[in-house]
Amino acid sequence: MAIECKNISYIYGNGSPQEIRALNHVTLTIPDGQFIGLIGHTGSGKSTLIQHLNGLLKATEGDILYNGESIYAETFSMKSLRSKVGLVFQYPEHQLFETDVFTDVCFGPKNLGLDDEPIRRRAREALDLVGLDASYDDVSPFELSGGQKRRVAIAGVLAMKPEVLILDEPTAGLDPRGRDEILDQVAKLHREQGMTVVLVSHSMEDVARYVDRIIVMNHGNAALDGASKEVFRHYRELEEIGLAAPQVTYIIHALKEQGFPIADDITTIKEAREAILRAMGDKT
Amino acid sequence: MGIIKASKLIYDYIKRDEDGNPDGTRRAVDQVDIDIEAGSFVAILGHNGSGKSTLAKHMNALLLPTEGTIWVSGKDTSLDENLWDVRRTAGMVFQNPDNQIIGTVVEEDVGFGPENIGVPTPEIWKRVEQSLEAVGMTMYRHHSPNKLSGGQKQRVAIAGVMAMRPRCIVLDEPTAMLDPNGRKEVIRTIRELNRAEQITVILITHYMEEVIEADHVYVMDDGRIVMEGTPHEVFARTEELKSYRLDVPQVTELSWQLKKAGLPLSDGILTIDAFVDEIMTLYKKP
Amino acid sequence: MIRDITIGQYYQTDSLLHRLDPRTKLVGTLVFIVSLFIAGNWLCYALAAVWLAGMIRLSRVPLSFIVRGLKAVMILLLISVGFNLFLTNGETVLVRFWIFRITLEGLRQAFFMALRLIFLIMGSSLMTLTTTPNQLTDGLETGLGFLKKIRVPIHEIAMMMSIALRFIPILIEETDKIMKAQMARGADFETGNLIERAKALVPILVPLFISAFRRATDLAMAMEARCYHGGEARTRMKPLVYETRDRMTYLAFAAYLAAMIALNRIF
Incomplete structure (x- = not known):
């Protein structure tokens, strides 16, 4: 059970003089149950890549397999793919259109052709997952705060019961608390429902805190792909392509340079705190 | 009196029912007193909905106080005859790069700005050239804005304000919609303007990294100013900041946690260098 | 398809045509259109073709770019050609089937009509391709300034046009984004009958309108913050001044029009 991208390329404006190669022979596998961070600067191809994973864009070259089946095969149902691979776009609250929260969340399951009862059940479950209780059901989504709107929009995708959840910068524009709330909920989905999650993010701090594996996109290629500690160890290479490591990594390297005994693969505050306290304790 | 001064400023949004009739009010800015010195770099922090944008819009007379007074360069913004002077003195840059x-x-x-205030043609050209130069966008002068990155668009917006020769720029979350590189680009630009041209900068944001080099920081919550001081003073109160839905840079957070665990570190460490120095001193101490 | 429309787009380069006063270009385009309706024989069309080719050459806009604009109006073109082809009465019948017949005159008429439309579209896209929307609205505003006397809010109309032109590409991109977001929620825009398809547009149109209103509010505020207060007491960064090249262009167009009339009369 996995999504496999086999040597996919995508060219915008194929054949025209302004053609842009947004993906350049990308091969990667997204196995079940992983929490993946997808990073890369603007224009590196990460948004193009995720739109391939649920078939919104069709690769110019190469093939994508979902659970071993080519999604470009004629017998393959795109509709079922889109329900299995949920994609939450950037600023997803801009896609809300119904007069109340509950009806908006029902839109996805309704499109799947379900009966009324399961539609309502799914909408309720999805809203519970993002922490919005029944008191919000009849509220107009346009009266909610920015963070709440965004949660409604995410619930709209969760109501399709996806196996894989892809979020394109779900915290853009939110304040620190709003950001933590959304990411904690996503982490919970991953932990408790075993959902595969792909998180596109610009914040290395967030990525380091939540994900198991990082894919770094650059010029349409998966430039680095590995466990997050492994990837942040290459922080100089990340800088060369306009990215960075979390601030903690820089703190640790600065300490190490001064002769402080500390492992250089630390990426979170929690690890740093423990390592520093341990080293201080060992000293005496 | 500083270039911008507010006294007991109150702003109430009027809530309306479905038929558009007034139906109560919501206080967005509550008894705010600020005094901003000309030439300084001031940051106003606060979570979404804390009232910081509403306050910012008063500095350009886009909103007028319900109660209290705000003066821009000594001029009361609520008087009609001061409107254009106020807007020329305090330029404003907004969050969404496309919509401005x-x-x-x-x-x-x-x-566009100089045209509106009736600047003669040759002078407009001079100002446009200088402003584009100041934000480093001269080479894009003939481009369409649609082809620029978010950071570049914000720099164009800043140039648009600069061309009106303001004494003060109010930036209302100018980096909220940008990627990290665009964010750095914009912050670098406004710091440069503050230093080189002595423009007063008022930066409204919720990104804590952006305020480290400010001269003065105000923290807003629920329409009020709840904290104020130098970045160092404000960040020293990590726990309090968190209670206002804010965050501190990782280095500050780490030192705060270590301090809680018993290491004798100072409060409000803002830079990696300062942190490493303190840790090494502690480590080398016998 | 919506991206193929070149009318209203601007092609960034530096050429004589780009530097001309927008009023000159407006009048020139008008003269060219008039000349196409005068044109009645092969020589006239040849002259128009040469003239247009010369203008395209001077504009430094790639021909392919201009031709692409024709794609969008292909259907309109085919319909009018069809009408002319089948509905023109004439003596020399070439083909006859059922109630239709194609005459030599019809063929000629259809061919001319096609040429006329193609030239017309190419000519007017050439104007918009070489004139920034701002210059264009400036040209309209100054050129039609006399309308202000009869209380036509010409400045406001011009400003509205220029803002609309700036936001069209943004809104197109936004439509695309919203469509994809709804497709990711299982929305289907491709199947179903007419009513179902119209219904399927609601999830696109509602967010699009909301976004357009939000942008409008933001923009109004940004304009106000930059001291915009209508056309009163406004100066111009790029005031319109006729240069020698504009006078020369007027002369050239006058000569062209005269030649066209002459060719039409003589042959």
């Missing part, structure tokens, strides 16, 4: 660029060519957009 009027021109279809970069240089024409920068010229």
Whole structure:
């Protein structure tokens, strides 16, 4: 059970003089149950890549397999793919259109052709997952705060019961608390429902805190792909392509340079705190 | 009195029912007193909905106080005859880069403000050139704004304000919609303007990294100013900041946690260098 | 398809045509259109073709770019050609089937009509391709300034046009984004009958309108913050001044029009 991208390329404006190669022979596998961070600067191809994973864009070259089946095969149902691979776009609250929260969340399951009862059940479950209780059901989504709107929009995708959840910068524009709330909920989905999650993010701090594996996109290629500690160890290479490591990594390297005994693969505050306290304790 | 001064400023949004009749009010800014010194770099922090944007819009007379007074360069913004002076003194840059660029060519957009205030043609050209130079966008002057990155668009917006020769720029979350590189680009630009041209900068944000080099920080919550001081003083109160839905840079957070665990570190460490120094001193101490 | 429309787009380069006063270009385009309706024989069309080719050459806009604009109006073109082809009465019948017949005159008429439309579209896209929307609205505003006397809010109309032109590409991109977001929620825009398809547009149109209103509010505020207060007491960064090249262009167009009339009369 996995999504496999086999040597996919995508060219915008194929054949025209302004053609842009947004993906350049990308091969990667997204196995079940992983929490993946997808990073890369603007224009590196990460948004193009995720739109391939649920078939919104069709690769110019190469093939994508979902659970071993080519999604470009004629017998393959795109509709079922889109329900299995949920994609939450950037600023997803801009896609809300119904007069109340509950009806908006029902839109996805309704499109799947379900009966009324399961539609309502799914909408309720999805809203519970993002922490919005029944008191919000009849509220107009346009009266909610920015963070709440965004949660409604995410619930709209969760109501399709996806196996894989892809979020394109779900915290853009939110304040620190709003950001933590959304990411904690996503982490919970991953932990408790075993959902595969792909998180596109610009914040290395967030990525380091939540994900198991990082894919770094650059010029349409998966430039680095590995466990997050492994990837942040290459922080100089990340800088060369306009990215960075979390601030903690820089703190640790600065300490190490001064002769402080500390492992250089630390990426979170929690690890740093423990390592520093341990080293201080060992000293005496 | 500083270049911007507010006294007991109150702003109430009028809530309306479905038929558009007034139905109560919501206080967005509550008894705010600020005094901003000309030439300084001031940051206003606060979570979404804390009232910081509402306060910012008063500095350009886009909103007028319900109660209290705000003076821009000594002029009361609520008086009609001061309106254009206020707007020329305090320029404003907004969050969404697309929704504030009027021109279809970069240089024409920068010229829009001076055109509105009746600057003679040769002078407009001079100002457009200087402003584009100041934000480092001269080479894009003939481009369409649609082809620029978010950071570049914000720099064009800043140039558009600069061309009106303001004494003060109010930036209302100018980096909220940008990626990290665009964010750095914009912050670098406004710091440069503050230093080189002595423009007073008022930066409204919720990104804590951006305020480290500010001269003065105000923290807003629920329409009020709840904290104020130098970045160092404000960040020293990590726990309090968190209670206002804010965050501190990782280095500050780490030192705060270590301190809680018993290491004798100072409060409000803002830079990696300062942190490493303190840790090494502790480590080398016998 | 919506991206193929070149009318209203601007092609960034530096050429004589780009530097001309927008009023000159407006009048020139008008003269060219008039000349196409005068044209009645092969020589006239040849002259128009040469003239247009010369203008395209001077504009430094790639021909392919201009031709692409024709794609969008292909259907309109085919319909009018069809009408002319089948509905023109004439003596020399070439083909006859059922109630239709194609005459030599019809063929000629259809061919001319096609040429006329193609030239017309190419000519007017050439104007918009070489004139920034701002210059264009400036040209309209100054050129039609006399309308202000009869209380036509010409400045406001011009400003509205220029803002609309700036936001069209943004809104197109936004439509695309919203469509994809709804497709990711299982929305289907491709199947179903007419009513179902119209219904399927609601999830696109509602967010699009909301976004357009939000942008309008933001923009109004940004304009106000930059001291915009209508056309009163406004100066111009790029005031319109006729240069020698504009006078020369007027002369050239006058000569062209005269030649066209002459060719039409003589042959």
